[in-house]
Amino acid sequence: MSERDGAGDADGVDDWSLPDDLEAVQTALIEWYEGDHRDFPWRRTDDPYAILVSEVMSQQTQLDRVVEAWEEFLERWPTTADLAAADRADVVGFWTSHSLGYNNRAKYLHESATQIEAEYDGTFPETPNELQELMGVGPYTANAVASFAFNNGDAVVDTNVKRVTYRAFSIPDDDSAFEAGANDLMPEGESRVWNNAIMELGGVACTQTPRCDEVGCPWREWCDAYASGDFTAPDVPTQPSFEGSRRQFRGRVIGTLREYDELELDTLGHRIRVDYAPEGEYGREWLTGLLSDLESDGLVDLERSDSDAELVARLQR
Structure with a gap:
């Protein structure tokens, strides 16, 4: 094992190590990536x-x-x-x-x-x-x-990289450990090819349901998960549903204002959702809050009056 081998702290955050033949690990991944990868x-x-x-x-x-x-x-x-x-x-x-x-x-x-x-x-x-x-x-x-x-960066640490390093080298589910491990793995001066390669490994081989043999994962001989059969992965926050979300209605507001330039509050409300009711749960108060957020983000301008019903929204230009 590498120089990071140790007894670990009370939480086990330091209790992990990389293979001694790190250069072979690096070469295997780069050759695998350069041999075949998704052509974005x-x-x-x-x-x-x-x-x-x-x-x-x-x-x-x-x-x-x-x-x-x-x-x-x-x-x-x-x-x-x-x-x-x-x-x-x-x-x-x-x-x-x-x-x-x-x-x-x-x-x-x-x-x-x-x-x-x-x-x-x-x-x-x-x-x-x-x-x-x-x-x-x-x-x-x-x-x-x-x-x-x-070609001038550190190791990229995304969801794919966390899953790969967690499984292959038992790096604990801890951001500082993932960052340290990913940077120790990356060959010096090779951030362009390395970061593409390790993200590709997580994207096509070390997926949630692993495809180790199917795609010829280059790290099988070193991988703790492949040896043990335990392909547990770090907990990853799930993306909230887009349908019915605040993000969806922000998009509808922008799209509608692009088409109509400017609209009064209630007119806009009826155009972005069928259940809009001025005094209801999804009514003026809800829409005003949504528009205020978009105004804070610099995306819309609001022309206010004494009455919410007379508020006018337009895209900021």
Whole structure:
């Protein structure tokens, strides 16, 4: 076992280790990935803008569904300059029409493009820390862009990576342990290919129902789960149902206001849900709260009067 072998703390967080022949582990995974992998178009580019768009889109959407939206988005706004010059309402409308999750992500993507043009003279920063200065770009996305665009990132730790390292090397279900383990596994200076490879392993081989032999998992000889037959996986929060969710109705508001430009409160309410009743559970109070959230996110403007019924909503431009 590697130098991280130890007795562990009271919670067992440090009680894990990597194989002594770590270089063989690394080589096996990279060769497996390079031999055959899913051909997503963003894996064929090192353009940081295109990679950022793919990362933001895939946060709440299956990768197979992202491909078409990603290609259409880049055809419409091929550079940060094009996106920065776009009407934000059009960007948010694109997001809504392609069911890409929370609309404020479209807003942040538009604002980050504006930052790139205004503050960085059209040139992307290249390190995870610098990339986090962009609007709406958190540690995970910053590291992914640094890795895939500039080969300059740390190990990416997503749900797939947690499941793989938990099963293969018994890394405990603890964020700090996952981060340490993932970084110890990654060969120095290989963040682009490594992060793609280990996420691919979790995406096609070490899935919730593992397919070890079927897809020829390259880590079978080292994998604790394969040896024991215990393929328990870390607890992962489930995505709340979209149907009937607040997120769904936020999208309906944006889509309706794109079509009608501006609407009074009750007119908008009846257009976004069939059970809207001004004084009911899903009535003026509910819709006003939804609109206030969208206003806070910079997506809609509200024209208020003394009466809620006379409130007018329009897309922010």
